[in-house]
Amino acid sequence: MRDRLPDGPDSPAPARAELLAALSLAIDLGLGLPVEHVLRASLVSKALAEQFGGDEADQATAFYTTMFMWVGCVADSHEYSRWFGDDIAVRSASYEVDWTGIPYAVFLLRSLGYGRPLPQRTKMAGKLLSNPRGNLTAMITSHCSSAALFASRLGFGDDVCGALPFGFERWDGKGLPAGASGEQLPLAMRITQVADIAEVLHHRHGLDACVATVRERRGGWFDPEVAEAFAVNAEALLDLPDDVWQLAVAEAPGAQEPVTEAQLDDLVMALGDFVDLKSPYTLGHSRAVAGLVGAAARHAGLTPDDQATLRRAGHLHDIGRIGVSNLVWDKPGPLTATERERMQLHPFLSGRILARVPALAAETRLVLHHHERLDGSGYPNRLSGADLSLSDQLLAAADRFQGLVEPRPHRAALSPPDATALLRQDARAGRLHSGAVDAVLAAAGRTSARGAWPVGLTDREVDVLRLVAAATPTREIATRLGITEKTVRNHIDHVFAKTGASNRVGLSLFALTNGLAAATPTPA
Structure with a gap:
């Protein structure tokens, strides 16, 4: 096993546009x-x-509204x-359907319940039909x-952030969540x-x-003027x-300048935080x-330099999780062979x-190798000792330890001693480098005193916040904390x-940015 990353030619600092384009992929x-x-x-x-x-400015607003419109698909995947x-x-499949009627x-x-047994799908249909507009809203x-919050965190203003809440509204007023219509929808969103x-x-x-479909949806989903302007010049x-x-x-627009190292660190942290929103079980993991x-x-x-590279790789290592269905990530039982293969693609x-x-070439190598093992039992490429650096193994061991002390749909979180x-x-067993394991466990064993909780939260409110952010039902919160459901609702x-x-996603982001996520407890 190599001691460190291989040396390579120096790469220029990335432009902000490159990082946003990577997010779009x-x-x-x-x-x-x-x-x-x-x-x-x-x-x-x-x-x-x-x-x-x-x-x-108008062109930039339209460009970035389109780029960020579907960022929220990560946060609502669960x-x-x-x-x-x-x-x-x-x-x-939803792109083939006009979303009304x-x-x-x-x-x-x-x-409903795509990929699940028929009885479960029937039960889901009953739940949806009991309050279809409320459930979808x-x-x-x-x-x-979440899309607006993410754009704001990356420094975009009211022009973009103000357009994103209208992503599912329609020109005819039959959209969600507010039923806005006509020119109440910002032009950037009508174009998007x-x-x-x-x-x-x-x-x-x-x-x-x-062109035929765009024209068919004029006056319904789409602004007639925008739809026709597109159709004429399609x-x-x-x-x-x-x-x-x-x-x-x-x-x-305005994103070609290279970012500073501090800006790069902020951007990769933001990317990692949003990737982790894909499942409540990974909140705060990256x-x-x-x-x-x-x-x-x-x-x-x-x-x-290597420490900084590893930190950035830690924030980015799971970005590929977005490409694997939550049907896999949130499954409470054992994965099938096909599901395991999909999971191992991330x-x-x-x-x-x-x-x-x-x-980000050095970070990319680390990210690609973070599930590889010295004995060749890892994935996705079954690499072994000579192919893996100490940095590779440090990230692998850190990811392994942190995953063990977090809950997963099929098991509770392990205690630090068990992990x-x-x-x-x-x-x-020769799967992980002993020196890398020693370093990770030494780092995990350090404790630090905390000050007061932010915004005046009490200890119990922090307990509730963490559980709500992890999509825990009210009844289960009450059981786990030994309090009544009414008390839980008061705390919420x-x-x-x-x-x-205003919702679970916003609470999750607050927990992340203030170090309160359930996935980031004070180390033992």
């Missing part, structure tokens, strides 16, 4: 769509905004999967609010809706069918190169792994996404009031 995976769909749709939106006489089973397959109702009923609100749907339909069915608007990455990076592997790298005597998908950013015993066992009201969050 992850979103493509979460939608079950061909790579670069989001980039292509964003360019179509920018051109449409220009066609409407928009200045550079809820989406509860209703529809395979969240990715159903999202992909009987055809949409039929689509929803057919999609709750899910859509989480999606839209057409560009997003049209790009998918063009890829699947060709130009004529794409061929030119959709005439984009096969590999659109370079064009999108070059044309991303941030915790990043902190743990950074401390382990110091303990192992790695250089400051390091490959992470590497595929990050490989587009040359400045320590399993890591030692991995080292003795206080937590929402103090944090300013």
Whole structure:
């Protein structure tokens, strides 16, 4: 096993546009769509905004509204999967349906519990039909609010963040969550809706069918003027190169300047936090792994540059999880062989996404290897000792330890001593490097005193916050904390009031940014 990462040519600092474009590739995976769909749709939106006489600011708003519209598909994947089973397959199929009326109702009923047994699907249908608008509104609100929160965290203003909550509204007022209509929908979102749907339909069915569908939805889903402007110029608007990455990076408004190291650290942390929202079982996982592997790298005597690289890899290592359905991630029982194969693809998908950013070459190698093992028993490439560096094994050990002390759908969280015993066992069996395991366990064993909880939260309110953020039902919270459901609801009201969050996703983000996520307990 090598001592450290192989040396290579210095890469320039990444541009902000490259990092946002990498995020868009992850979103493509979460939608079950061909790579670069989001980039292509964003360019179509920018051109449409220009066609409407928009200045550079208007074009930028349309471009980034399209880029961030589907970021929320990560945050609502758990809820989406509860209703529809395979969240990715159903999202992909939904592009074929106008989201209103009987055809949409039929689509929803057919999609409920996708991939699950018939009795379970029937039960799901009963739950949805008991309050269809309310159930769908709750899910859509989480999606839209998380997209706006993420865009805000990356420094975008009210022009983009204010448009994102309208992603599922319609021109005719039959959308969700608020039933906004007409010009109540910001122009950037009206453009985005057409560009997003049209790009998918063009890829699947060709130009004529794409234009026909856009025109068919005029005055219903789509702004008639935007739809017709697209239809008249569709061929030119959709005439984009096969590999659109370079064009999108070059044309991303105001994002070509290289980021500083501090800005890069902030961006990768934000990406990791949002990836972890895909499942309540992984809330805070990437941030915790990043902190743990950074401390382990110091303990192992790695250089400051290698420590920084490992921290960034810790934040990014699971970005490929977006491309695997929550039907797999949230399954309470054993995975089938097919499901296990899909799960084991996620390091490959992470590497595929990050490989587009040359400045992250070292982080990409680490991310790709974080489930490999010295004895060749890991995945996705079954690498073994000579192929793996100490840095690879530090990230592997940190990810392994942190995953063990977090709950998973099929088991409760392990205690730190139990997790320590399993890591030692991995080292003795030759799966993990003993020095890497020693460094990770030394880092995990350090404790630190905390100050007061943020925004005046009490100890009990923090307990409740963590459980709500992890999508724990009220009844289960009451049982676990030994209090009544009424008391739980009172605590939840206080937590929402103090944090300013409006839903579970907002609460999850508050927990992440304030170090309160259930996945990041004070180490033992």
